[in-house]
Amino acid sequence: MLKIEDLHVEVDGKTILKGITLDIAAGEVHAIMGPNGSGKSTLAYVLAGREGYEVTKGSVTYKGQNLLEMEPEIRAAEGVFLGFQYPVAIPGVSNIYFLKAALNAIRKHRGQDPLDAIDFMKLSKEKAGLVQLPDQLTKRSVNDGFSGGEKKRNEIYQMAMLEPSLAILDETDSGLDIDALKVVAEGVNALRGPERAMLVITHYQRLLDYIVPDVVHVLIDGRIVRTGDKNLAKQLERDGYSEVRDAIQP
Amino acid sequence: MTDSSPKTLIQSLPSSFEAGPEWLRLLRGRAADALRAGGLPTKKTEAWRFTPVRSVVEAVFSPAEGDALSVVSALPEGVTARSLREVLESEPGLLDGRLDFAGTPEHFAALNTALFTDGLWIDVPDGTAVDTPVEITHAIGRAGVSYPRVFVTAGESAELTLIETYQGETVGGLTNSVVELDVGRNAKVSHVRIHENAGMQVGRVDVRQAADSVYRSTVITLGGALLRLDVRSLLDGKGAECQLDGAYLVEGEDHVDHHTRVDHRAPHCRSNQTYRGIASGKGTAVFDGIVIVHRDAQKTEAHQENRNLLLSDTATIHTKPHLEIDADDVVCSHGATVGALDEDQLFYLRARGIPADLAHAMLTYAFLESIIDRVGHEPTRTRMREALIARIPHGDEIREVT
Numbered sequence: 001m002l003k004i005e006d007l008h009v010e011v012d013g014k015t016i017l018k019g020i021t022l023d024i025a026a027g028e029v030h031a032i033m034g035p036n037g038s039g040k041s042t043l044a045y046v047l048a049g050r051e052g053y054e055v056t057k058g059s060v061t062y063k064g065q066n067l068l069e070m071e072p073e074i075r076a077a078e079g080v081f082l083g084f085q086y087p088v089a090i091p092g093v094s095n096i097y098f099l100k101a102a103l104n105a106i107r108k109h110r111g112q113d114p115l116d117a118i119d120f121m122k123l124s125k126e127k128a129g130l131v132q133l134p135d136q137l138t139k140r141s142v143n144d145g146f147s148g149g150e151k152k153r154n155e156i157y158q159m160a161m162l163e164p165s166l167a168i169l170d171e172t173d174s175g176l177d178i179d180a181l182k183v184v185a186e187g188v189n190a191l192r193g194p195e196r197a198m199l200v201i202t203h204y205q206r207l208l209d210y211i212v213p214d215v216v217h218v219l220i221d222g223r224i225v226r227t228g229d230k231n232l233a234k235q236l237e238r239d240g241y242s243e244v245r246d247a248i249q250p
Numbered sequence: 251m252t253d254s255s256p257k258t259l260i261q262s263l264p265s266s267f268e269a270g271p272e273w274l275r276l277l278r279g280r281a282a283d284a285l286r287a288g289g290l291p292t293k294k295t296e297a298w299r300f301t302p303v304r305s306v307v308e309a310v311f312s313p314a315e316g317d318a319l320s321v322v323s324a325l326p327e328g329v330t331a332r333s334l335r336e337v338l339e340s341e342p343g344l345l346d347g348r349l350d351f352a353g354t355p356e357h358f359a360a361l362n363t364a365l366f367t368d369g370l371w372i373d374v375p376d377g378t379a380v381d382t383p384v385e386i387t388h389a390i391g392r393a394g395v396s397y398p399r400v401f402v403t404a405g406e407s408a409e410l411t412l413i414e415t416y417q418g419e420t421v422g423g424l425t426n427s428v429v430e431l432d433v434g435r436n437a438k439v440s441h442v443r444i445h446e447n448a449g450m451q452v453g454r455v456d457v458r459q460a461a462d463s464v465y466r467s468t469v470i471t472l473g474g475a476l477l478r479l480d481v482r483s484l485l486d487g488k489g490a491e492c493q494l495d496g497a498y499l500v501e502g503e504d505h506v507d508h509h510t511r512v513d514h515r516a517p518h519c520r521s522n523q524t525y526r527g528i529a530s531g532k533g534t535a536v537f538d539g540i541v542i543v544h545r546d547a548q549k550t551e552a553h554q555e556n557r558n559l560l561l562s563d564t565a566t567i568h569t570k571p572h573l574e575i576d577a578d579d580v581v582c583s584h585g586a587t588v589g590a591l592d593e594d595q596l597f598y599l600r601a602r603g604i605p606a607d608l609a610h611a612m613l614t615y616a617f618l619e620s621i622i623d624r625v626g627h628e629p630t631r632t633r634m635r636e637a638l639i640a641r642i643p644h645g646d647e648i649r650e651v652t
Binding site for chain 2: 050082087088090092098099142158162
């Protein structure tokens with residue numbers, strides 16, 4: 001589904017990603033672990049199409065198409081979803097109505113009719129229940145006055161509403177206590193399926209106790225230095241990133 | 251009267267007025283004197299520095315026939331709305347000493363005092379609380395000058411919501427309005443003003459507030475060849491509170507210019523101003539607000555904020571919130587910002603699938619809608635949102651999702 005080859009990315013003239021190669025098939029959950037500053041969020045933003053990230057080399061192919069040529073909204077319409085590490089508050093834009101506009105824009109792109117208000121509300125109720133997002137939060141302004149946990153649950157609620165093919169979750173665990181983490185992880189797990197790929201970005205192994213990945217990659221200094229199964233995450237937790245770093249840069 | 255320039259108009263103002271009660275003749279005479287002495291403002295007049303006042307002054311100064319000032323809503327029980335002309339004829343002493351309570355006006359407001367022929371007096375007696383808003387429409391249908399004049403009196407503990415709309419597609423007309431609101435002790439007045447007309451407008455709103463009164467003003471200006479509005483409140487009694495809000499949107503070659511002035515003359519009063527604007531195209535928007543805290547106005551709390559979005563390189567925004575404080579025990583703040591749409595917010599919306607232009611429109615709408623959201627009366631909010639939606643790209647889609 002997603003094929004990243006030798007991806008090099010610069011931000012403000014500084015090279016952040018130095019040759020990432022990654023292949024994620026439908027149905028798989030990949031985790032990317034790495035210390036702060038290793039380029040994890042840069043990878044997430046490049047895949048979602050944020051401005052200010054210059055691809056200097058390499059390619060990203062998504063469902064056989066050049067992902068890097070698409071506008072962010074086209075990527076979303078084609079099924080790419082980014083769960084933000086720091087979801088921004090948008091006062092004055094209602095969470096639920098913005099999501100309705102988003103869902104219907106995506107449906108239009110896919111040649112589907114817009115959902116009517118009743119079907120939409122039904123769907124919203126169901127998906128909000130998945131992450132225990134209170135009804136009144138769906139109606140408030142986007143992330144405005146939400147707690148850290150509510151923001152992350154809101155991200156997963158939106159993901160559930162939009163039913164992406166490729167979900168990129170950028171440090172969804174950051175700022176969550178263990179109960180909130182479990183709720184969010186359950187929400188994510190409910191969305192796992194043979195048609196859907198996920199890229200879970202995290203600093204800590206903790207999240208991967210609840211969202212068990214098929215493949216774990218270790219990203220250090222803009223390069224994937226190790227790839228393994230879920231046990232690699234456990235090893236990292238035990239030994240720390242410095243061990244891995246020392247192993248590759250003696 | 252034939253078409254004339256303001257200069258000849260001012261020269262032709264009589265030194266003594268013949269018609270109406272004596273107090274009104276004096277009032278008009280003083281306004282005429284002020285005009286003869288000071289004339290109309292020019293670019294060198296500080297308070298008019300950013301207003302392209304020439305185009306107002308060069309407007310055809312012939313009266314528009316029949317000032318179309320009308321109450322469009324059914325009058326709620328307890329409220330009276332009478333024609334000023336009728337009141338001045340039938341009870342000539344009734345309004346003696348009550349008009350121009352802020353002092354002898356100058357510039358365009360003086361012209362209104364000298365020349366208004368009719369208007370409305372809206373009165374809510376003591377103790378009368380009215381839920382249903384009173385709505386006045388100024389429909390500007392012709393070229394020429396009109397002088398709408400509205401006088402509102404809210405008695406002790408009275409409550410009123412007044413909605414004024416200024417509509418009309420006539421370019422070349424000039425509306426020179428004066429609205430005075432005398433707000434009694436413990437009274438609450440909400441005043442909404444919607445500017446939707448394409449022509450030129452100069453307006454003055456003067457408010458006088460007795461102790462413990464609350465006045466809330468919300469001004470929505472949706473373009474306009476030239477608009478200059480001054481909203482002034484005198485906090486005259488202890489514990490009075492005023493909230494002056496505004497939202498403006500300029501595009502094309504619009505020029506809109508909002509001035510506010512709050513005079514804290516009594517202690518323990520609060521004032522809060524929040525104006526937000528968006529300028530695109532070659533439009534110009536001006537905000538100039540002043541809070542004056544007089545010597546005896548201890549325990550004043552005054553806040554002033556003006557936030558702007560500048561959406562094109564060719565648009566202009568001038569903002570000048572300022573304070574003059576002569577008391578020592580006060581809490582005051584003021585601030586202004588001019589910026590672009592927030593990139594993080596735009597990207598968030600687009601990353602969810604919302605096309606860039608719709609995302610722009612949604613954020614633009616939300617920025618101004620936050621002012622409308624502060625209006626207490628739901629049907630009025632709806633009406634104001636509709637007016638805004640009509641001016642925003644993708645309005646239909648935004649209506650669909652809000």
